[in-house]
Amino acid sequence: MTALEAVGVDAGYAGVPIVRDLHLAVEPGEVHLLLGPNGAGKTTTLLTLAGELRAIRGAVRVAGRETTAPLHRRARQGMALITEERSVFMGQTVKDNLRAGGASIGDVLELFPELGPHLARRAGLLSGGQQQMLTLARALARRPRVLLADELSLGLAPLVVDRLLVAVRAAADRGVAVLLVEQHVDKALSVVDRVSVLVRGRVVLSGSADELRSNPTALAELYLAFGATTSTGDPTRTSVSATADSDQQGRQ
Numbered sequence: 001m002t003a004l005e006a007v008g009v010d011a012g013y014a015g016v017p018i019v020r021d022l023h024l025a026v027e028p029g030e031v032h033l034l035l036g037p038n039g040a041g042k043t044t045t046l047l048t049l050a051g052e053l054r055a056i057r058g059a060v061r062v063a064g065r066e067t068t069a070p071l072h073r074r075a076r077q078g079m080a081l082i083t084e085e086r087s088v089f090m091g092q093t094v095k096d097n098l099r100a101g102g103a104s105i106g107d108v109l110e111l112f113p114e115l116g117p118h119l120a121r122r123a124g125l126l127s128g129g130q131q132q133m134l135t136l137a138r139a140l141a142r143r144p145r146v147l148l149a150d151e152l153s154l155g156l157a158p159l160v161v162d163r164l165l166v167a168v169r170a171a172a173d174r175g176v177a178v179l180l181v182e183q184h185v186d187k188a189l190s191v192v193d194r195v196s197v198l199v200r201g202r203v204v205l206s207g208s209a210d211e212l213r214s215n216p217t218a219l220a221e222l223y224l225a226f227g228a229t230t231s232t233g234d235p236t237r238t239s240v241s242a243t244a245d246s247d248q249q250g251r252q
């Protein structure tokens with residue numbers, strides 16, 4: 001059964017849609033990568049699917065059942081959301097952070113043994129990468145059925161990005177349904193199953209990661225749609241859609 005699904009969802013703020021007519025499904029055991037330029041509506045999508053924002057239109061289904069429950073209730077049914085803000089308690093020790101999150105220390109150390117020597121340290125003294133390992137470990141150690149992770153690896157060193165992505169993949173291989181927003185496109189493509197590209201609130205490209213890996217043209221278009229990291233800013237360059245180009249230019 002589909003773990004998480006958006007059916008014709010409009011999502012936004014104060015009744016004004018940012019994301020329109022979203023259809024998206026995440027199956028158990030699958031990592032679904034949501035890509036798109038800044039301001040495309042990725043975070044809005046995640047918050048809406050997690051129950052932090054109410055859909056303006058359409059339906060959100062969790063395990064096949066339509067729901068409007070807030071996140072704290074969905075959390076009890078196995079939904080975990082990692083937001084863009086690092087969500088560790090900086091003044092507390094690593095161990096206390098894990099306890100507060102209801103995580104088993106054994107599970108966490110199995111996932112990220114490198115946290116072992118730091119259990120008694122205040123989380124604020126960890127590196128950014130260690131803090132994100134802690135964040136991810138805490139979420140995964142609660143054994144969620146659905147994990148939504150927003151820009152988990154933002155600003156982190158490549159090796160740490162790899163560690164986080166491998167852990168996300170391993171979670172999916174144990175059956176977790178994962179919806180991932182990630183800026184390291186090529187790294188992410190090597191661990192995900194499906195990809196949707198959001199541009200100005202609309203899905204403009206969606207397919208299996210295999211298709212995208214084996215179709216360099218689609219991949220190049222995807223990179224262009226993605227904006228700042230690879231775009232030359234040349235308006236004559238082709239892209240996934242005209243809106244992708246105008247969006248990039250508006251933001252550079």
Ligand SMILES: Nc1ncnc2c1ncn2[C@@H]1O[C@H](COP(=O)(O)OP(=O)(O)O)[C@@H](O)[C@H]1O
Binds near residue numbers: 013018041043044
């Ligand atoms: N709390 C908010 N109130 C009103 N507009 C918002 C709010 N948060 C984000 N937005 C707007 O929604 C659009 C999409 O933002 P967001 O979902 O954060 O995009 P992304 O995560 O893809 O960068 C942006 O234009 C942003 O300004």
Ligand SMILES: [Mg+2]
Binds near residue numbers: 042043044084150
């Ligand atoms: Mg965002």
